Amino acid sequence: MMTTDLTLTNSLKVERAKRNLTQAQLASMAGITRRSVNAIETGRMVPSVLLALRIAHALDVSVESIFSLDGVDTPIRPSE
């Protein structure tokens, strides 16, 4: 069994910059607010699956290409 200390990292800012989009433009495309985009980019918010899918759809990429898990796997022994 494995347990993990995982943090979500994202390359939203990079993906947005590649397309030359402002936060407001991306927010408008994804039907969310600019503050949400800003909060995700700065790592202050972990988006829900639904929101992650909407952003990925707006950028026409897969969710995994924007969001990834960054953590250290910590093996633990099973209790039995």
Add this chain to the structure above:
Amino acid sequence: MTHSEETSNHENPLDVFQQFSRRSMIAVLFVVAILGGTGLALILSPEGAVARSSARAAWLIPLVIVTVVVVVQSSLRKRRWNPASPEVKAIMQDEWRRLNLDRASRYALIVVLAAQWPLGLLVGFVSGLPAVRAAMAMATASITLGLITFLMLFLFFDRE
């Protein structure tokens, strides 16, 4: 792309509505502070200066509220706050906003609960009010404190 380019797009309808939502919260905070403060002053000291002033100028309160509403409404620049519009829906269902509302309400509840003991001591013993007025003062103070804390924390969490 500079930070100012990203943050100063005020012609975006979503931004206009979001600013409106924030200004509305500030207006509510202002109104709650005035009404709560006046109510508390009336309960604590019915013959005091605040009670006399508010009795003379009671007509000012609805006037102030209407003025605040008109001023906040004018910041919409001829747009309408329509709950069915996609922009308003996006704001109302915004995850970052909901997260901040949850955080603010959680902390406000903690503040109100933590304030009960000192408030009870202050109102019940120090002020020497009769039981009914002490209970009213406690209720008014708790509601005002809770609302003010909630609104201030939300505005803080939801800042740019």
